[in-house]
Amino acid sequence: PHAVLGARILNPLRPAGPPRARPATGPDGFLARFAGLIWVQMATIGADWSARLAVMAARQGVTFVDAPVSGSEGPAQEGQLVILASGPDRVQDVLAPVFGALGRATLWLGPAGDGTKAKLVLNSWLVNLVEATAETLSFAGHLGLDPASIVELLRSTPLGSPYAVQKATTMLAGNFTPAFALKHALKDAELAVQAAHSSGTRLALTEALLPRWRQTALLHADNDLSAVYITA
Structure with a gap:
């Protein structure tokens, strides 16, 4: 403060x-x-x-x-x-x-108070975007595709936001130098879920990613949030 x-x-x-x-x-x-x-x-x-x-x-x-x-x-x-x-x-x-x-x-x-509410909305979107990016790359690999080719597809279509492409690139490079540490992203996701419950609604996607993110944070709390790719 x-x-x-x-x-x-x-x-x-x-x-x-x-x-x-x-x-x-x-x-x-x-x-x-x-x-x-x-x-x-x-x-x-x-x-x-x-x-x-x-x-x-x-x-x-x-x-x-x-x-x-x-x-x-x-x-x-x-x-x-x-x-x-x-x-x-x-x-x-x-x-x-x-x-x-x-x-x-x-x-x-x-x-x-509205500033904090907006921040929780933005960071709920952010963690879901990172989770979707990690799952997409993992899914591609399990299908026998080169995940790097999927990154190029994202880069060349409206589906790939600059942030998603950036995180996908760092995930594949295994570069988890923290820009936004996983422990902080996890904290914000939990705060967003709490705020949703208090307002009478739910964030189903954010709630679903929390257990695995908590597990990943046991070893990678200080790494960038893109480290969730390790356990995707």
Whole structure:
């Protein structure tokens, strides 16, 4: 969690000096210290926790902005993330230079919490795309086809999105250097399933991949999520 103060971004969990944990609430919590300021939460923490933090902030007179990002390690290093922002309209101009330094685009999606909801929707789609890619390559191999030829077919047709082709290529190369670690993708998939249940619906495809992804993560948690190809 971060608080925005003027042109600076403060990380209340990492004050100056030796790092030490600082609680959010209570008389010594960082929220009490920053009444009247803006708290920008940019992690993917799920719909339930996003709502909890918004309530905690409101009690302390802090403006809560929920702004997870879409993009992996490379875009983050290059300032090319897409920021899924949500919160009061009045803070958009204040945060524009901050978000402009972090990403190539900022989408304001509505009240605080809607950014996290959008992130869960996107990452549910992402994990299903990666699972479908892994299964497709494995299926081709079991049929006696060269999986690399299927990648070329995907590349030359509308069926193959750039992301799917990229992941298929790394799967066949056995290059699982993490751009988006499996443990994080798995966490986001589980949060998406929880949010679906809370809203009265189901994500049947996402639920179906979870058991094997959990099993794969026992050995490959820190590898890229494309490592699910190993067990496909």
